[in-house]
Structures are given as C-alpha cells and as structure tokens.
Amino acid sequence: MPGINDIYTAKTVRKIREKAEVKRNFLINLFFPRRTTVMTEEIILECTKSGEQTAPFITPLESGRVIKNKKVRTNVITAPNIGVADVLTPKDFFTREAGMQLSGDFDPVIRASKRVGEILRKQENYIVNKEELMVGQFLTTGKVTSLTGEDGYEVDYELDNISTLSSGEQWGKPGVNPLTSLDEIISNAEASGVLVGSIVMGADAAKNFMNSEHTKEILSKDLQSEFVKEVVREYPGVVWLGTYKTYGVEIFRYKRKVLGPDKKTPVEIIPSNIVIGGPKDGEILYAPIVNMGKSDIHVTVRYSSVEVPTPKVKKITTESRPVLQPSDLDGYFSVIVC
Numbered sequence: 001m002p003g004i005n006d007i008y009t010a011k012t013v014r015k016i017r018e019k020a021e022v023k024r025n026f027l028i029n030l031f032f033p034r035r036t037t038v039m040t041e042e043i044i045l046e047c048t049k050s051g052e053q054t055a056p057f058i059t060p061l062e063s064g065r066v067i068k069n070k071k072v073r074t075n076v077i078t079a080p081n082i083g084v085a086d087v088l089t090p091k092d093f094f095t096r097e098a099g100m101q102l103s104g105d106f107d108p109v110i111r112a113s114k115r116v117g118e119i120l121r122k123q124e125n126y127i128v129n130k131e132e133l134m135v136g137q138f139l140t141t142g143k144v145t146s147l148t149g150e151d152g153y154e155v156d157y158e159l160d161n162i163s164t165l166s167s168g169e170q171w172g173k174p175g176v177n178p179l180t181s182l183d184e185i186i187s188n189a190e191a192s193g194v195l196v197g198s199i200v201m202g203a204d205a206a207k208n209f210m211n212s213e214h215t216k217e218i219l220s221k222d223l224q225s226e227f228v229k230e231v232v233r234e235y236p237g238v239v240w241l242g243t244y245k246t247y248g249v250e251i252f253r254y255k256r257k258v259l260g261p262d263k264k265t266p267v268e269i270i271p272s273n274i275v276i277g278g279p280k281d282g283e284i285l286y287a288p289i290v291n292m293g294k295s296d297i298h299v300t301v302r303y304s305s306v307e308v309p310t311p312k313v314k315k316i317t318t319e320s321r322p323v324l325q326p327s328d329l330d331g332y333f334s335v336i337v338c
C-alpha cells in the first residue's frame with residue numbers, strides 16, 4: 001500500500017495535473033492555440049504588420065529583385081510570473097467528502113491523494129483563467145495589463161483596428177442593419193491578406209445581432225466543425241450562433257466572468273457590447289520557471305511543486321510565465337457596436 005509521501009512525488013503531481021479536464025480556454029484555443037517554451041525570461045516579441053506584396057517586373061538581365069519584408073516591430077519584455085499556492089494540513093487527511101457515509105472504510109491516504117488532485121485542478125483552472133483574461137484584454141484593448149492588487153505588468157501591442165461605431169450605426173437601433181458594419185469590419189481586416197478565423201461577440205452585441213431581421217438568412221446552422229461541436233458541449237459561457245455564409249466564418253457569443261485578486265470583484269473576459277476577431281495562429285510563449293528544488297530552472301508551460309515549510313503543513317504551488325505572441329496585428333479587430 002502506498003504511503004502518504006508517495007503521492008507527492010514530482011511524477012505523481014505532474015500526472016494529476018495533466019489529467020485535469022480544463023475547458024476554460026475558449027479564446028486561447030480560438031486565437032492563440034500554439035504553445036512554445038523559450039530558454040530566457042527576456043522575450044523578444046516580434047509583432048508584424050501585414051500587407052501582401054507583389055513580385056515586380058524585372059529586366060532580362062536580372063534574376064530577381066530584393067523586396068523588403070513585412071514591417072516588424074520588436075519589443076523585449078520580461079515574462080510575468082503567474083502563481084497559485086495552497087496548503088495541506090492534517091485536517092485534509094481526515095475530512096470526509098460531502099455525501100460520504102460516516103460508517104464504512106475510510107483511508108486518509110486516499111483522501112489526501114484526492115485532495116492533492118483537487119488542488120492541482122483548481123490551480124490549473126486559475127492559471128488558464130488568467131491566460132484567457134490576458135487574451136481577452138489583448139483582443140479588446142490591444143494591451144495586457146495587471147489588475148488592481150497584482151504585481152505591475154503591461155504590454156501594449158498597439159493594435160490599430162480598435163474602434164466604436166457611430167451613434168447612427170450602433171446595433172439594436174431602429175433601421176440599423178448589423179451586417180453593414182460587420183461586412184466592413186471583416187473586409188477591412190482581410191484586405192491586407194490576413195484570414196479572419198472566427199468572430200466573437202459579447203452578450204449584448206450578440207443579442208442585437210440575432211434579433212435583427214437581416215441576419216437570419218446569412219447564418220448557417222449546419223454543424224460541421226469538430227471544434228464547434230466541442231465548444232457547444234464543453235466550454236462554459238459560449239454559444240455558437242452559426243456560420244456567416246458570406247465569409248465562411250464561425251460566430252460565437254461569449255459571456256464569462258472571473259474574480260479579481262480580491263476574490264470578490266468580477267472581471268469580464270470581454271465586454272458585452274463588443275465584437276472581436278482575428279487570425280487563428282497566435283502563439284503563447286512560456287519563459288523558464290525558477291524553483292530551487294531538485295532542478296533550479298524548469299523550461300515548461302507549468303511547474304507544480306510541493307514544499308514542507310513545517311512538519312504540519314505541505315505547500316502546493318503551480319507557476320507559469322506566459323507571454324502572448326500575436327500573428328499579423330492588422331488581422332485583429334475590436335469594435336464596440338452597441
């Protein structure tokens with residue numbers, strides 16, 4: 001029979017975390033699906049501005065002509081630290097789960113093992129929530145910033161396609177056709193050669209969009225995409241509105257809130273009155289995590305550890321150091337529509 005200490009090995013902790021079923025990463029999977037670890041905490045962000053070029057006419061004596069690459073803006077930033085900590089005390093070994101009968105077998109080792117799993121799943125959820133909020137901030141404001149009560153952090157990606165519809169164009173007003181502005185939003189984003197992968201609407205924007213008589217004929221409900229099927233079943237706060245047949249673009253409604261550092265103040269992932277979209281090939285870069293255990297430097301997406309500060313307490317932590325690396329900046333847009 002395994003002893004109590006056997007459930008705290010690095011291998012066991014990693015396996016428990018990997019089994020955590022996390023479906024709180026809707027925007028991440030939609031716009032930043034790729035993950036890459038890097039070897040330094042100083043990360044070079046290369047933000048490109050799109051614009052498709054053409055091959056020039058040349059003379060018969062030339063074999064080719066050098067064309068300047070896309071405009072690239074380079075920033076060097078220090079990756080932020082994201083971390084969650086919980087403690088195990090003797091009480092966790094002997095507290096029965098809700099609904100467990102008082103009579104019958106009770107194994108404190110099994111109970112402690114389950115408690116470790118619960119903590120690691122919760123910590124993974126919290127970190128994914130933070131990454132999801134970072135993506136939401138980037139898509140809506142062009143910036144990723146810390147919240148009140150957190151260590152200071154800000155990266156300004158300088159998105160150009162952030163706007164607000166004029167009063168006479170706002171969705172939900174009499175005589176306004178949402179498709180007029182939506183077509184312009186998509187066509188402007190794709191004019192420079194970037195393909196818009198998906199469109200996400202806040203709750204009020206989606207309500208006004210779906211209530212318009214103009215939208216009924218242009219949405220297809222033919223559920224083909226495997227990702228859409230997964231979203232419909234497994235992602236909280238997400239509703240698939242349909243496929244915009246004109247562009248073949250999936251449209252979603254997204255309404256989710258997370259709690260801020262004070263554990264009381266709700267923070268919206270995206271505002272209710274907004275429409276966002278962009279390419280689907282963004283990337284999250286992960287800097288190394290420093291933890292003075294068996295190995296000081298951990299080049300990984302997450303690192304979980306168990307420490308024993310006193311004989312009566314075990315401290316479980318999970319850390320990550322994510323930085324968003326967008327695709328072509330001209331392909332992203334954020335528009336307040338109502």
